[in-house]
Amino acid sequence: VDGDALTAVLVAGPQHGTLTLNADGSFEYMPEAGYYGLDSFAYQVSDGTAVSNVATVNIRVNAPPVAVDDAYITAYNTPLIISLPGGVLANDTDADGDALSAALAASTSNGALSFNANGTFTYIPQAGFSGTDTFTYRASDGTSQSNLATVTITVSPPVNQSPTAASFAVLRAPGARLNINLAARVSDPDEDALAFMLLTAPRYGQVTIDAETGMAQYVPAAGSLVRDAFVYQVSDGRGGTATGNVTIDVVGAGLMPRAGNPAIRDLVVIGTAGNDTIQFYQSLTVPNGVKVKFNGALKGTFVVTGRIIAKGLGGNDVIVARGLNFAAAFYGGAGNDKLVGPNRPSRLEGGPGKDTLLGGSGRDTIIQ
Numbered sequence: 001v002d003g004d005a006l007t008a009v010l011v012a013g014p015q016h017g018t019l020t021l022n023a024d025g026s027f028e029y030m031p032e033a034g035y036y037g038l039d040s041f042a043y044q045v046s047d048g049t050a051v052s053n054v055a056t057v058n059i060r061v062n063a064p065p066v067a068v069d070d071a072y073i074t075a076y077n078t079p080l081i082i083s084l085p086g087g088v089l090a091n092d093t094d095a096d097g098d099a100l101s102a103a104l105a106a107s108t109s110n111g112a113l114s115f116n117a118n119g120t121f122t123y124i125p126q127a128g129f130s131g132t133d134t135f136t137y138r139a140s141d142g143t144s145q146s147n148l149a150t151v152t153i154t155v156s157p158p159v160n161q162s163p164t165a166a167s168f169a170v171l172r173a174p175g176a177r178l179n180i181n182l183a184a185r186v187s188d189p190d191e192d193a194l195a196f197m198l199l200t201a202p203r204y205g206q207v208t209i210d211a212e213t214g215m216a217q218y219v220p221a222a223g224s225l226v227r228d229a230f231v232y233q234v235s236d237g238r239g240g241t242a243t244g245n246v247t248i249d250v251v252g253a254g255l256m257p258r259a260g261n262p263a264i265r266d267l268v269v270i271g272t273a274g275n276d277t278i279q280f281y282q283s284l285t286v287p288n289g290v291k292v293k294f295n296g297a298l299k300g301t302f303v304v305t306g307r308i309i310a311k312g313l314g315g316n317d318v319i320v321a322r323g324l325n326f327a328a329a330f331y332g333g334a335g336n337d338k339l340v341g342p343n344r345p346s347r348l349e350g351g352p353g354k355d356t357l358l359g360g361s362g363r364d365t366i367i368q
Contacts, residue, residue, distance in 0.1 A: 004047035011042040011054050016061070029059055036063035036095055063095035065139040067149035072123075076130055076158040080123040087119030088137060088151055098141035105136040105148060110155075123153055130157040162240030163188040165232065167367065169247040169331065169349060172218070174225055178248065182232055183214030185244060192236035199243055200231035218248060225250050227329075247347070249329055316353075322360065 007023040016039045017031040031039065039059045045052045068091045074080035082088075089100050104115045110133040111125040125133065133153045139146040166185040172178050182196055196214040198207055205220040207230050216232065228248045235241045316335045321328050321342040328346040330339040338356040339348045345362040357366050 004049070006045045006047055009044050009046055009051065011044055014039045014041045014059065017059075027057075031059075031061045036061045062098075062141070062143045064144035065092055065094040065098070065100050065141050065146035067092045067137070067139040067146040069149050070151045071154070072151070073154045073156060074123070074125065075156050077125065077127060079125075080153060082122070083120050084118065087116075087121070088149070089119030089139060092119075092139045092146065092149070094139075094141050096141065098143075100139045100141055102137050102139055103145075105138055108133045108135045108153070111153075125153075125155045130155045158190065160192075160236065160238045160240050161189040163192070163194055163234050163236050163242045165234050165242035165244035167245040167247075169249060169329070169347070171249050172220070174250055175220065175223075177220070178218040180216040180218060180246060181214065182209065182216050182234070182244070182246075186214065186234045186242070188236050188240075190236065190238075192238060192240075195235045195237065197233050197235070198230065199233040202228040202230040202248070204228040205248075216246075220248075327362070 006025075008021055008025040010019070010021045013019050014029065016035045016037070017029055019027060019029050019041050021027040021041070021043060025045075029039075029041075037060075039061060040056050041059075042054050042056050044054055067088075070088050070091065072080055072082065087102075089102055092100055094100055100119075101117045102115070102119045103117070104113075107113050107115075108123065110129045110131070111123050113135055114122045115135070115137070123133070131154075133155065134150055135153075136148050136150050138148055164187050165182075168185060170178060170180060183194070186194060188194055194214070195211050196209050196216075197211060198209050198216075201207060202218065204224040204226055205218055205228050207216055207218050209216045209232060214234070218228075218230075220228065227250065229245060230248075231243055231245050233241055233243045317332055317337045319330045319332070319337070320340040321330075322340050323343060327344040328342050328348075330341065330346070330348050332339055332350045332353070332355050334352045336353045336355060337350055338358075339350065340358045341348050341360040341362070341364055343360045343362055345364060346360065347365040347367070348357045348359060349367040350357055359366060
């Protein structure tokens with residue numbers, strides 16, 4: 001009231017920190033390490049003659065938030081959308097019970113991130129990316145910021161799709177070795193590097209397979225003129241496998257002279273690239289352009305003692321041997337083919353196209 005100069009005098013210091021009170025009323029307060037809550041000190045003012053009443057100064061020591069690392073998983077090429085009540089703040093704490101907000105510190109590297117103050121976010125991984133991506137943030141109570149927290153997002157790898165392996169038949173001449181490109185008969189939707197191996201060995205020869213290239217070499221046993229087969233397996237290195245059967249037929253197996261009519265073991269008919277109709281009766285009807293091949297000259301009348309083998313090269317072929325007592329191997333090839341087997345056990349393989357395969361009264365193998 002008198003306009004006298006005033007000075008501040010400390011009456012009681014704080015309980016949970018250190019205080020420096022200056023005469024002009026300014027002060028510096030340092031709370032004890034780890035303490036948060038209320039603290040206070042008391043003071044009076046003096047005009048040099050009299051002192052005032054005792055006044056109390058309350059100090060609220062704020063507790064900073066504590067942010068905890070988070071981890072999420074999303075599927076391959078699939079956005080991750082985190083909404084309330086989830087979000088990165090869900091596991092963060094504030095000892096004072098203050099409401100928290102989140103602030104992005106560093107964004108992701110392998111995807112697009114949209115981050116919100118309430119801790120929710122949307123993450124879109126880059127196309128084709130799998131692995132881990134991260135971003136960092138801090139929580140705030142409006143007064144203090146938290147420690148730096150890391151959010152880890154795991155983008156799962158694509159679900160493995162197994163390779164496929166075709167079963168097919170090849171022809172060989174008597175005594176001839178075969179090089180068979182298995183790689184041309186397999187595929188993998190994921191374009192994984194494939195490894196090849198022999199699963200079941202042939203009975204009448206030997207097969208070696210290059211594990212990387214898929215090139216197989218078949219060496220028949222000496223003098224073998226019979227059908228042989230082996231099974232190969234392909235693996236994608238990620239648990240996916242497939243198997244295929246390779247059947248090896250012998251063509252032109254040679255003349256077998258006997259008294260009367262000469263004989264051939266297997267009769268082989270190979271069609272043209274056009275639409276061929278091959279009808280087997282007691283005698284063979286051969287259309288123009290169709291080749292009849294066996295090891296010997298085609299003269300006079302011959303008796304077939306083995307099988308009849310017919311193969312279409314293209315077009316819509318009709319190969320019929322209904323009612324004959326021969327074993328047969330018919331291959332339609334490309335096109336929409338009709339194959340009708342004889343009465344003996346036979347193999348009918350349609351190939352690409354919409355085929356009609358009709359077995360005879362024997363035990364037949366039908367491959368569409």
